Amino acid sequence: MNKITNLAKVNTLFRVSLFCISFLFFQLNSYSQDGKKIFKANCAACHSVGSNKVVGPGLEGISEKYSEEWLLKWTKNSTELIASGDADAIAAFEKGLMIPMPPQEHLSDGELKAVYNYIASPENYSEGEMEIVEEVSGSFDSVEGGKKLFKINCASCHSVGSNKVIGPGLEGVNGKYSREWLGKWIKNSGELIASGDADAVAIFNEFKKSIMPPQAVSSEDINAILAYIANPGNDDSADGGKEEGVVTVIEEDNSTMKYLFIGVIILLLILVITLNKTGVFVREVIAKEAGETYDGTTTLYGGFKNLMSDNKGIVAVIVIVLFFGGLLNLVDGAFQIGVHTGYKPEQPIKFSHKIHAGDNKIDCNYCHSSARHSRTSGIPSLNVCMNCHKAIDGSNGKTFMYNGQQYSMTEEIQKIYDYLDYDKETQIYGDNPTPVKWIKVHNLPDHVYYSHQQHVVAGKQKCQTCHGPVEEMDVVEQYSQLTMKWCIECHKETAVATAGNGYYDEMHKRMTPEFKEKVFKDGVLTVDEIGGWECAKCHY
Incomplete structure (x- = not known):
């Protein structure tokens, strides 16, 4: 009877393994197919996977020519890579007749890698699906x-x-x-x-x-x-479409692949059921030859249930691993709640910080003047804009880059006039100005106290410490995490700007020799060493 039981276990284990391997195979195949779909939805309007040129160059051999890291940067924002001075990016830009490739920042790294895999091996895909241009x-x-x-x-x-x-x-x-x-x-x-x-x-x-x-x-x-x-x-x-820079192409007919996939799944189910019935038959024959009556399970569910019952230790380990793995994933996800790094909403006026703060070197405090004497940096009124744009009205017809696309300066400056009800011909303001509904980029929880004045004036911190290289951004985005951990680490590493501040001279006089030796042991007085980690410093 032990022989029969062992055979049953092996048979059931084989069936379950076959099913799992088949499932994983089709999952991987489905993932590889996604690379083709993403390519056709986002790339095929300008590129082929061969050597022939469409609007942009053919992409055959692209993975051998450039590193994956470089390709990710180029695909997501070629303009940014060109501006950084990257030699390959500049060469590609000049070869492409000085026309930047529209940014594909809506695609994740995983989706782009799937596209690169498809470009590298298009022969692995169904015949007739390689070139969307032929559709x-x-x-x-x-x-x-x-x-x-x-x-x-x-x-x-x-x-x-x-x-x-x-x-x-x-x-x-x-x-x-x-x-x-x-x-x-x-x-x-x-x-x-x-x-x-x-x-x-x-x-x-x-x-x-x-x-x-x-x-x-x-x-x-x-x-x-x-x-x-x-x-x-x-x-x-x-x-220009609902989303500028996102190209819409014709979706291929995937009905054949869909029906083929369903057919293979049905065949696998039939195979598993047949194997189960064969196993039951074999066990009944062996039992009959041994002069015994087979009274074991005859269903696939019963076989799976017996397998689980006979291997409780393994099952327990799998359950524990899955439970704690899921719990860890849940905790990691919780740490991302409220973290909006990379958030850059579309604003009602396409204001480029790169042009103003970068190219024209306008000091941040000129527009955000309250940052030096208030908690908030403030949103500048359009009257500040008019200090320059009363003269600079965009009539020269110049364009500028914003989020990877070119826009007319004339149209965007005219928006300022429209909001102010200003007639640039007569230079007279009307009686019906309307507020600009700017979208806030950097948001802190209501229970957090943060003072720009304290950081900019007393702490002598630059705007870039928290906001990143704003002078390089056409569209302002949240650069830093702005989480409690991020703030604490900054307070731990940042030296206090004591030079020329009489408050700290008085503080040093009041320090006991022991405490002074402790905090100045490394020659640096950091924010956390003067109470920068106290809860009440940042929380009401």
Whole structure:
């Protein structure tokens, strides 16, 4: 009977292991498929996984050419990497006709790594799914066909409205240029510029001598695209999409893979059930030959239950590991509650700190003047803005980078005038100003007391200590964690600015020799050594 029992255990264990391994296999396969889906949803409008160029270069061999760390930085924000002086980034920028790649900061590191895996081994994916560019081919003479072609070939750089993405908005382009001219421009703008065409040269000069990449589309395709531009309807692309810089492409039909996956799962279930019935039959035969009656379980559930019952020690260990593992994960998650590092909301006016504090060297205190004599740094009134922007009205037509996209200075400065009800022609303020609803970036809990004055004046701390390199940010984001642990560590490591402060001279006189020897043993007096860790310092 022991022989029968051991055989039953091995058989049941085999079935359970087979099921678990199969499940893990399909989970991994599903994860690898995600790389292809993410690529098609975010990258395929401009790139192929081969060597051929679409709008941007083909990405074949990209993983061998650059490190994964570099690729993550480039993909998430190429403009930031270029600005840092990275040689590879600058070379790629110049090779790409000085056109920055739209940032993909909405994608996680895991999603981007899945994309890189797909680019490295596209042959591991189903036939016919490698090139999204091939999904829409042939001739289109309808607005709907033009819409599909536009989203694949044009939407990464243009909108069908008036707003600029990387290239200009295309609203009214059919009325401004002839169909013949547009066909030549779209197919090869460089050739048209070289021919001396006045319109082509004017556009080339207007956009800082950046050449639009040639488009491999037929005349019929161009007709369809132009028909869609002329009649976009209520499509989001008329306004550059709901999210600028995020390209929408056609979702592939995954029904075949879905049905195949379901079919394989059903086959595995049939296999497991068959194995169970076979095992029961074998055990009954062995029992019969031994002159015994088999009275064990005959169901898959019963076999699994017996396996758990016969291995209580192993089960207990697994349960304990899962419990404490889940508890640890819960605790780690709790530490992240209220931590908003990287938070950078879209503001009603696209104000670039990089231009103001970085390029133009405007001191932080000029706008945030209350930081030196108040708890809060304060939100500057638009009257402060008008000190400069009464003269600098954006009429020069310049653009600026904001969150990886180019925007018109004229439009953003006009927003200031609109909020103030100011007429820049007459230089007269109206009677209907409206407040700007700025979105707060740095938030502390209500029970925390923090004084800018104490840190900036007495502590002589720079804004960057807490806010990070604001002068390099076009969009201000929460740079530091601003957690209790973060504050405590700062108080432990930061030396007190005692020089020229008579308060500390008096404090040192009152210190006992023993305490003075203790705190000055390392030659540095830190914040925690003068009470910076006392609860009442920061909490009401």
